[in-house]
Every structure is written in structure tokens, then in C-alpha cells.
Amino acid sequence: MNGEGADRIEKLRQALQKGDEDASEAELFASLAKEVCEGNLGKPEIARKAEFLRAFAERFPVRCEPGELIVGSMRFCSTRWWHRGKAKLPEAFYGNMGHIIVDYGRVLQRGVFSLIEEAGLISGTDGRIRANRQAFMDALSAFSRLIGRYAESALQSSRAAEGAQRDEFARISHNCAAIAGRPPETFWQALQLVYFIQLFLHAEGMAAAVSFGRFDQFLDQYYRRDIASGILDSERAKELLKCFWLKTCEGDESQNLTLGGGGESELSLLCLEVAAELKVWQPSVSVRIGAQTSEAFFKGTLRLVKAGIGMPALFNDFAVRQSLIHAGVSAQDAEDYGIVGCYEANPQGAALGLTVAGSLRLYEALLGFLYGEPLQTDTFGALYEGFKAHFAREYREICLPGFRKTWERVVERFPSPFESACLSGCLDSGLAAEECGGKYTMFGVNMLGLGTTVDSLLAIKRLVFDEKRLTLPSFLDQVRNNFPDEALARDCRGMSGKYGADGAFANAIAHDLSEFAARLVLGHPIAENVIAYPGLFMFTADIYSQGAPATPDGRRIGERLSYGIGASDCCSGKTPTSVLNSASNVANDLCACGNPLMLSLGAGDVEGQKGDEILGGLIRGYFGRGGFHLQFNVVGADTLEDAKQNPDAHGDLLVRISGYSARFVALDPHMQDALIERARMGA
């Protein structure tokens, strides 16, 4: 990027940080929501939402800032402000559950006016369809109106500006005017329209994880056309993308953006470069890795991994597609998957994903069984079968009714006209996404604590059944009382062969239990046409862990649970490869709602060509064994500092010391300090 472009990006980045401290748009949004939504409580929800969107489009301030190439503000929805309670949304504003990829490609292809026309053609005389038709048309018209107001605003800004900025505002105004109704004609316009869609989805739902889907795929035709006609070069494209990236940072904190999956283009590579150069927190970049992944795209992916911002998340095309097919998605739609939120796979543009709608805790199911029922304890096998039967019963009798209540609430409170109009299927069916109007309606069931649960079963088998060191009741007594016997706690924690240390028994239980749980979820639809699909993670697991009781694996009250399908903190003897081996035993091909796995590697271990070999070997090796997701945390000084204070949370952290990698927490404190110092100085 030339000096001028770099200067622009730097200024926008500073403006973003400053804007983050300003809650005024969030407050304004809350007061508008209060005014509109409290006044229309008697109407159908979809009409209420359309009415709010119209008010938002008509009345919310619009402004074009100097230097911006992509305009539109999402500062009204900065989640950080809600948390501080400065701009509390009224209860009458229901929003929706987010966690969706709408069909951006289709909106771009057809343009807003065509969609309004399509909505108008929805046939049906029953009240609901008529209300939906009106709401879809109103929401789309409001969307068009908002874009039109940006065109006007940019024009005014242009008149007030001088020189290059004057021309730039004029071009932005032209862009907005063009896409307010018609399909975009240039890459710049397409990018601007994607951003406006994102903005409007946020205004409608005020929810997290509004995700972009296969961004490089649906934008590629615009990019190619402009490059071919000479109105765009890759430098300018990067500048536009950077402006777009910075704008998404105003939105929610898990706007996933999927790249790759075969047919990667120059645009795919530019997106990877932009993410690595900007190092900002949004969008959350995911990459699809498969047999057709180009070498250049894989290399670009590794460069982004090495940038040390915890991105991208890597997904194994083979396992992810299989998992969607097992959930009932057609092979063709599964092929076209994108990632929602953090790790959840959905057929892009065709599904209401509800990826975090349901949850359960595996370790609680186990403890409930152990503490609650008369136990069959002749053999470990009998005990384990008893646990599975208990788990299945609890799932049907307690979890499912709860999930069905959640779904009823979705139908009642969340039907969203704009989101639905942008999703494939709703304009055909005349139903909102939340009324099963899209091609697929899916309900995610997030299961927490696989590693902790497997290790707990291992500890029971070994101590009670194999070594007969103590009886099950006396062992459970220890667990219930948070391990008063320190020696027993240490033995449980330090036990060999745990999940993540590649123990044969733990691997087999991980396989059996995950498959059992996944099939249980898949076998019980939430409602007619509402697929239940499993994932082995829970987004806020750290928070839930605070109150989690002690578990037989030696974990004490409040200590962290295993996250995703990773190893527990109290799994000793694990290495990156042993963790991957254990994780490849999990039912990865059944869990489309996400089986995340994080690995921490020292920054020094991923440097240069050798680092490419290591990362490439881990990724290809794990995915070759059927892994679902893999993400690297490249560790710097701050993590080392934290590891020194909290060694249990970083048991597997490796650092490089003159020629080899040592477990950081096993080093003496002086050495730890020296390494922290070294990492800080970068020397």
C-alpha cells in the first residue's frame, strides 16, 4: 500500500478506537427502540420489527467520515456498551438470536428492488403470510431508504469538502445511490452493500455472530470484473478491504468470515493478507482446508496463523461436510458451508442456525448419575452403560422440553423481516426464518466438558475397578467434598493416559461417549422441520466453570473445565500431537455445531520455513485423521506471565530454550522470568 493509503488506514484505526469510547449512538438507538417498540406491542412481532427498522432508516443519524471508503456506522451496537449498562435496550425490543449467515451473494446478485418485487409476489391469503409479505417489503424498503440517506449525506459532505476528499465523497454518494435499489456494479459497491446488510441485520436483531459466510466466493466476480476492466488493482482492493475490516470492528464480536474451500482466488489471498496486516479483532476469519486447497492459500493461511492474533480458525472440509450431511443437509448445500460465530458450520445463506440455542453439561450428567442413582457397580462396563442410559433419559425428559420452550420463544419473539428476506427460501415460502421459512432450520445443542468427563470415567475405572484402591462410595465422597485427601487429588490429576495424552482407554471412551451423545441429539428434532445438531463446546465455558463442582479427574471446585474437544488443564503428559490424536477419536463427523480444538505454540516454534513444516504437519495430520477444527494460539510474553501465575491453566505450554522446547510451567521461576523478559524484548 502506498504512503497515502497507509495513512488513511492508520487514521481510520485511530478513529475506531476513539469511537469505541463514545456511547452516544448506542444511547440514541436505545431511546429510539423504546419509543417505537413500546408503542406497538399489540402488533405481530414481524410487523413490530419492520416498523422499528423503518424508524431506524428514517431517523437514525447518518454520517460519512473523511477518509472512509466504506460508510455506515454500527457504533450503535457496540456490545461493550450494553455490558456497561450505559445504553440499556428496552424490554419491548426483542431483537433476535443472531448466529446466522444470510445469503449475501443473492442480495448482491438481485439488488434490493428485485427483492422487494419478489416479496410482493408472495401469494397467500392467510393472515400470517399477509403480515409477513408486508413486513418483508417494509423492511427491504427501509433498507433501501437508509442507503439512500447515506447517498444524500455523502453528497452533502462532498459539497462541504475540497479537493480529493470532495471527489471521494462524491464517488461514495454515487456508490450508495447505485446500490440503494440496483445490484452493485463494482467491487467497491458490492463491498459497501455487504456492509450495509451487516449494519441493518445488527439494527434488527441486536444479536451476536451475524456472520458473512463465504465472502471471497460471493465477491470474487466483482473483483475479477473490475480487475479485468482496469478500474481496480490489488492495492486498491486491499485498501477497500481494510476499510471494510475496520468498519466491522464496530459490530458484534463474532462476525465470522469464511475463506477458501476450493477455488481460492487472488481475492481470497488478499483477505488473508489484510487480516494479517491489520491485526484487528473483527471479522473473525475462518478458512476451509480440503483436498483442493491451493498451495498459495495454505501458505497465506500459515502467515495469518503466525501473525499471532489467534486467527484464522481452520476447518476440515471433509469432516464438516460429513457432519452437515449427518444433520440432514443435502450434499450440495453441505459443500457450500460457511462458519457462524466461532466454530459452527451452516449451509451458507440457507439456514437459520440458532447455533447456541441449547446447551448441556456432560460432567453434570455424570455427577448427577453418580450421586443420584443406586449404582450397578459389578464392572466398569456396567457402570458406564448405566451412565449412558441415565444420560439419554435426562436428555429426553429434561433437556428436550427445555429446548422446545426455547424454540417456542424463538417463534414468538424473533421473526425478523429483513434477515428473512435476505435468507434463501423465505421469499418463496412467505415464512420468516424463525417460522421455518428458510431452507433449513437448525437448533444447536452445545455440550460442555468432554475431556473432563472422559478423564473422570478413566479415574473411576482405574482407582475403583482396576487398582481397587478405594470403593466407589468412598471415592465419590472425596469428590463431593472437593478432595480432602491431597494425595488422592494429586494422583487423579497426574494420572497417566488421560484424554489428550493419547491414552487408549480414554480415546475409546471419548469416541463412544461423543458418538452416543451426538446421535442422541441428532435423533430428536426440536419440532417439525427443526433439526437438532450437536457441538462439543460452550461459548462461555469459562464463566460456567466458576461454579462447577469437583470432578473425579482431580479437578477441584471452580477450576476450568476442558474446553471444546481439548484436553483438561489437569491432563498431564500431553503434547500437541497427543492432544490431536485424542481429539481425532471424537465423533467429528457428527457434530456440525462445532468441535473446537485450540493449540498453544510458542512464537519461536512457528518461525520461518521450519514453522511452516510444523504447522502444516499438525494441520494436515489432524485433518487427515478426521479432525473438525483447529486454531493456534501463538504465545508471547503476556501468556508466559499468566502461565507463571497460573501454572495449572497452562500445563501444556511449550517454550523454546536454545534448541529445544520445554514445558514452561516446569521451569524454575528465574528461568521463567528470563524467558518472559526475552519474549518482551523480542530478543
Next chain:
Amino acid sequence: MESGESGVIFDIQRFSIHDGPGIRTTVFLKGCPLGCVWCHNPESKAGEPEIAYYAEKCALCAACVGLCPSRCHEMAGGAHVFRREGCARCGRCAQGCHAGAMALIGREITAGEAIAEVLKDEVFYSHSGGGLTLSGGEPFFQGAFALALLRLAKERNLHACAETCGAVPWETLRRAAEFTDIFLYDVKETSAERHRACTGAANGAILSNLEKLDAHGARIVLRCPIVPGLNDREDHFAALGALAGRLRGVERVDIEPYHPLGLSKAAAIGKPQLYEGRSLTGKDVSAEWARKVERHTDKPVAVS
């Protein structure tokens, strides 16, 4: 696995990424003929298993006192006293120590068992160009065992690296060359006199084995520990460069800067180290060492 040949190892380290190309598993064999004053792995020196005592971890629970058949453990005045005289290295104290203060270093294993462990990560080797590395100690100190490991690795098509200090019979190295893709060959000191002073042995056989291995057509990486005050000398750097330049099979020189991790390990096994440097070598210093070697050879020089 079909080899019943057994030996004593002190670790099998998976995801080992600094001992040869790609992702590897390193098997550490016990026993070494040299006595380097700065030894980075002092627990590897003795050929047989031994007991380590990490006093700072001791929970003063006295479990070991009752477990020891030789009465080597005693609680005296609220402190744990471990007397090595009379210790039969049975490892019972280590087995019963929940605090991890007592550890038995070294265990007997067959070559087949060790390779079975190594094969667990096969998929990662094939995607990264990695494989098995033998290290130690001096792996060829247990010559027959080391050769059995390398032969089994080759039978399973694993890439194999062998680290060696070179102070072993030529015949062993010659046979190892059949199964070994890359030798990681230590050259600790190029001056004969100083080599004897720092390691307790002459370097004549080591250097002649290196020449023979090179003439035999082996691929070699020279591994050169550089220890401040002992061998960070211009003449040594120049000689290393010249050696690397002269030997056709040498692909690279690895500078291995001294680190003080050996000190606490040496203390734990009751064999204090002679060289007591306590600081990590700075990256700028080791880079400068590498540059000094580079001036005398066209082969690449890396800091590991």
C-alpha cells in the same frame, strides 16, 4: 514389534521439533562416554536408572521413609534427608511420592515398545517431513539397542535422525549409517587439548569418525554447543567453519548456545555441575557466534 532388544531410556518426547526436520519423536537413551563440564542433560550420563530428588517439591509427608527398603530416607528436624549411599535405585520412593519430589530417571524398554510409541505420531511425520530422532546421552553408548531402534524405524519407513557425540566405535556408526537419514553430530571443541579438559576425552577419534562418516556418504548436521568462557573463541569458530566447509556431507552448522537448565537437574541427582554459568545466552550474542562461523564456510549456520 519384532525386536526384543532392550535398553534404558529416560524419555520419549513427542512433538520434538528441534532435532531434525519436521515434527519428530525423540527417544532419549541413557549413558554417555563423555563428561562435558556444562552437560545440558546430566541425568543422561549414567547408563543405569537413577533417583532424582527435587527438594523444593517435597511436601514432607514422609511416605518415602516407610517405602524405602534401604532406609535412605529420613525425617530429621522437620526436614527430609535423602542419603544416596546405599540407595539401590529401586524407585519405590518415586512411585509413592505424590508431590513428585522423588523421581526414577530411566526405564528399561524393548526397541519394539519404543517404536510402537513413536509410531503414534506417524501421520504428523508424513505431513511435516519428520520422524524418529535418537538422542541421549549418547545413543550409541547402547549400540545394539540404538541400532535395533534405527532398523525398526527404517522397516516402517520412518525418517530417522541420530544425535551422536562421536565418541563411539566406528563400526557402530558405520552400521547405523545404513538406517540413518541424518546424523546430528556434536563437535564440542576443535582444540584437542581443550576438548580433553572440557569433556574428559580426546577428540581424535571423534573427528576421525566424523571424517569417515562423511566419506561414507552420510548426511550430517554439525551441532556445536557454545559455552561462554570455554569455547566462544575465534579460533574455534574458524575451525568449525573450516571443518563444515571441508566435509561434503555437512549440510548445516547448528550453534547451540549454552543454557543453565542442566544445573538444577544435576543438583537433583546429586552430581553437581562443574561449569556453573547461570544466565541464558542472549539472541544477539548467539547470532554473533553464528556469524563468526559463517565467515569461514559457505554452509548455512543456524542458531538452534
